[in-house]
Amino acid sequence: MPTADLPTRLSPEQASALWARQAALQAEASEVLAELDLLACASRLGVPEQIGSAASGLMVWRDLDLGVRCRAPGSREVLTALLPALAHPGVLEVHYREETGERSPSGRPEDQRHYLVLRYRTPAGHAWKVDISVWQSDAPRSQLDATRRLRDLDPELRQAILWIKDVWSRRPEYPEQIGGVDIYAAVVEHGARTPADFHAHLEARSAAAERGGPPEAPAP
Structure with a gap:
């Protein structure tokens, strides 16, 4: 896509x-x-x-x-x-x-x-x-705690995660290169709410890694 x-x-x-x-x-x-x-x-x-x-x-x-x-x-x-x-x-x-x-x-x-x-x-x-x-x-195991936290998230955040996962699951990068953990972090920690937001987050993260700078700013 x-x-x-x-x-x-x-x-x-x-x-x-x-x-x-x-x-x-x-x-x-x-x-x-x-x-x-x-x-x-x-x-x-x-x-x-x-x-x-x-x-x-x-x-x-x-x-x-x-x-x-x-x-x-x-x-x-x-x-x-x-x-x-x-x-x-x-x-x-x-x-x-x-x-x-x-x-x-x-x-x-x-x-x-x-x-x-x-x-x-x-x-x-x-x-x-x-x-x-x-x-x-x-x-x-920490995985069980992470599962519980996702289950207890605000409905708006859960819907954003589900939407972004649905779009990204149709792409060849998913799940080996870009997976659920990346999406969870982008939504919960960096403010991503749409697939377009998530793509911007990935680009900012990649640019930050290339220049060796600080983590990217949260998405608007």
């Missing part, structure tokens, strides 16, 4: 459609959890917690995130516990990475995990991406 085509206004009808789609996706996410029996499988390892947009109510695409707080399970234990879900006939692909020790995703010991990505097709034919992080620690 060319920059000039980024919308600056959201009509009441468009807003209603965004929220209706969000609600439908969130309901479908709950069905996926039940179809795969994921919470029961994950409970064999530790404490499962639904995180991300399906938990915060800010969904724009079929992506489901689950965290499991555990006490240092091994790869065999993790895969055995999750096997009923992994072997479900609707699961088309499973990618697994053991990110423990030096392979911790952040480099910090507390972020060691077993990480799985499932590609699942529902009985209705919808393709879902399911991310499962089985943490090597049973300590509380």
Whole structure:
């Protein structure tokens, strides 16, 4: 989508459609959890917690995130516990990475995990991406707090996030280069309220990084 085509206004009808789609996706996410029996499988390892947009109510695409707080399970234990879900006939692909020790995703010991990505097709034919992080620690995770904060935001901010996510999810940069975290920060911390505002925020951030200067000023 060319920059000039980024919308600056959201009509009441468009807003209603965004929220209706969000609600439908969130309901479908709950069905996926039940179809795969994921919470029961994950409970064999530790404490499962639904995180991300399906938990915060800010969904724009079929992506489901689950965290499991555990006490240092091994790869065999993790895969055995999750096997009923992994072997479900609707699961088309499973990618697994053991990110423990030096392979911790952040480099910090507390972020060691077993990480799985499932590609699942529902009985209705919808393709879902399911991310499962089985943490090597049973300590509380910051992701759950972040999910709660997003869920409790002012409705105006939540609508801005949902709108910008919806527009950006159609672009090739999403979610690998530009993702939900970037959008949340732009709206909550920098005043972005429209997709055009968010694009201006990204340009200012990029320019600031190139010149090595201070962070960009908040969007108007």
